[in-house]
Amino acid sequence: MLWLFALIAGILFGLYYALAALGLNLIFGVMRMVNLAHGDVIMLGGFAAVLLFDRLGINPLITVLLVIPPSLLVGFVAYYLLGTRVQRSRDPEMMSLVMFFGVSQVVEALAVIGFGNNEASITSAVFGSKPFSIAGQGVPGAWLVSAGVGLAALILLFVYLYHTGLGRATRAIMSNADEARAVGVNPDRISAITFGIGVGLAAIAGIFSLFMIGGTTPSEGVGLTVTAFAVIVIGGLGSPMGTFLGGIVFGLALMFTQTYAPVWSGFAPFAILLVIMLVRPTGLMGRSVRSV
């Protein structure tokens, strides 16, 4: 029953990968900026969880709540300090790409200086050492928790975007920033809040990267950014629903490769990204937001 395990694991990992990509999608959707430091925020989230667990014995689930305020703050500061200036430049999309690439290098370097080049991790026994049984397949508790947090984040973001005033303003900017401004929405304020939420989601994903991806190292950021980008490209930009779908497709593809062709599991995510981009650049759920 190898395929059944791959199927269940694929869906659980898919939910997690959706979480890992959610922040990147949100920031791109609202600001048309690609936060290339996204993976590095995930990495920092991982280190935060390890430090709090090792030093103070804080459960990773509580760390989820603890990382939210600093993430919002970092997002605010980053947006007003860097984002606003880039948004007013000649070519915001490319310039932000290059700039956040620089930010990513800075974060990675500081992480090496601060934490050393070693791998940091938490034992997955923190969520129970006995595997849970789903349809006869043993699944580690940490996987279930991670997938559960991913699902919760998806639902909360959906509620925020579609059932709150701020969310409505956010969607207004997503579809047309100029018209949103004309009806009294302040794009800078909404963008700063969105950036904060995006950073927070990445940090939360970082906490569970310890169980889903393996121990965190300072240099893992770039790879994680590409993975997250693959997920949102598969799903299409804009809606959290697309990210959910993209995550599931990605998770399943990854798990089936790991089960049946483990040597190629490093190659597979990038190959999937390339194929999807070439076959369907707008993604599975994507509206046509690109033009030549």
Place this chain on the structure above:
Amino acid sequence: MAQRPRRQLVSDALMVVLPPAGFFAASFFYNNQLLLLTMMVYVALAQGLNVIFGFTGYLPFGYVGFFGAGAYGTALSVHFLHVPILVAVLLGGVAGLLVAALLSPLLRLTGAYFAIASLAAAEALYYLVSNPQLTAVTNGPYGVNLASVYNSGAAFDAAVILVGIAMLCVVWVRRSHFGMSLRAIRADPLSARMAGVNVVRARTIAWLISASLAGLAGAIYAWAISVFYPEAVFDLSISVFAIVFALFGGVGTVLGPLLGAIVLYGVYNYIGVSQPQEFQLIYGVLIVLIVLFLPNGLLSIRLRRLRRGR
């Protein structure tokens, strides 16, 4: 185009000839040949990136993929085809060209999509080359040994020629009709198409030139260091350096990337930053500052002052 002022022709010729001559001369005064060679490799990479990014606006984060393809193209040619090393180096350039041709559908994407897709392509190539299942062909993760053809003097001369070729490519792109059409496409693809420019063809040519330069650079670098692992020639920081050097000097110009590579790589070695992360930190800060305060590069300061003076 025919009635080009003679002065411009002379200055163009000087821009092609002087940089390699300078590097060649420098080898008599400065005995760290590998450092000079690496600097030349980066000049070629920065200029190659300039051709695609500076003139079409397409930024390939995965530029290192062509560099790695060139290094492995050369190594495989030596091991399996038993050709003379110079032919193997040229085949390294061809390897870069072939990979680029294979990846040319990526040019359908724009902006961030293209940048990240190219990064994914480079990573995929790395995982392909270093895959243990391909040990019989590429020696997988265990690296390549080219000691049998090692010749540091000849590799150095090849790098000098490479700098000349890179400068020639950029001068040509800058001055030719072809370069004009690239800039027209960058400004407005639709108008350029309506004015009779073949947009896809022009972009593809720039892409292939750019990739071939990186392939040759990788080939010569592989020849010079002779023993390497796949992660050394597919290291993302090679892309980073090329981008930073080109941006720092000013993309879309002939001298900018040359200046950027010499100044930044020179300063790096002069300070002798021993910890790679300190270097990474400085470069990261530099990228952010360039984007925020000097988006058109170092040369733009001079141009601005000249314009103000008039």
